[in-house]
Amino acid sequence: MPALTGLLWLIGYWLVGEVVIYLSGLPVSSGVVGMLLLCATLAVIGRVPDSLAAAAQPLIALLAMLIMPGVVGVFFILDELAGQWLAILVALLLGTLLSVVTTLWLLKRLMGSHAH
């Protein structure tokens, strides 16, 4: 049951994340704390255990499906936001386009001296 062992790792780190947040009061999610702790642990061990890979790989592949139930919610608040949609859509689309261009341009310039 390697995948189950791996899943226990993941759930364990998520729970450790909960404890860290409870004790520190940081406004981050336990998933992120768990992710950083997992990465740090792997760096110490120096390899990825097979059991962990067996659970982590399929879960990562399913990320898109896992956010679907929340995403679908937006179709059911369309009426509530009548009159606001244009501003929201323009802000999201134009804002995202601008920030994508900024990110790419900035990183290209910054990495110019490092790449290759």
Added chain:
Amino acid sequence: MPTSLLSTLTATPLFAVGLTLAAYLLGNALFSRLRQPAWLPAILIAALLLAAMLTVLGLPYEAYQEGAVWLTILLGPATVALGMPLYQQLPRIRALWRPLAVCLPIAAALAACYALGIAWLMGSPGQILASIAAKSVTAPIAIGITEQLGGNVALLMGALLVTGVATIPFVSLAARLLNIDDERIIGFALGLNGHAIGTVRAFELSPTAGAFASLGMSLTGIFTALLLPLAWRLVGMGSG
């Protein structure tokens, strides 16, 4: 469908889980049938299908959501799982830590500020601004931020969908215009701006792009979660 039959089916979470799986698989099948268009990602097709199914069945969203918790609960361990590709790419990331460390705070702050500025100029009220502020942050973190700011979580999820879906063609377009073919830059931009949806796309491109996307996504999440609520209070947006 008769109400009694529907309430029998929705009494078990398996109905909501089954609907979600069906919509997801169907969405993916349609996506490859349409030759993977960049402007219509599989997640958008699947979400539209799912919304249509719920409407046709007359199933209230809240009832669906209650059952779908059986799936969304996995979002926690799935986020932790991203620590694995992050570890596998550590040597590449370490080689580039300086540009990444400079780029991240600027780009993550602008990801929120551009959209907020535009919405504010177009006259959106504070509650809407609070709902879209975390638009580039991965869902589990973004929900926490939005609750802190007093925004609407359903609207946030919509903003996440629009942002994530729009990021994919925007990145490929902008990368072509700026002559960028470095998978590390493209991956980082996908994750930083397009959170989980962009990261899923980056993994389709290559494992390297995926790892940089995970990195961009998680750093943006942490940075925004730590600074946005504080910044919100400083500019006096919070109601109290």
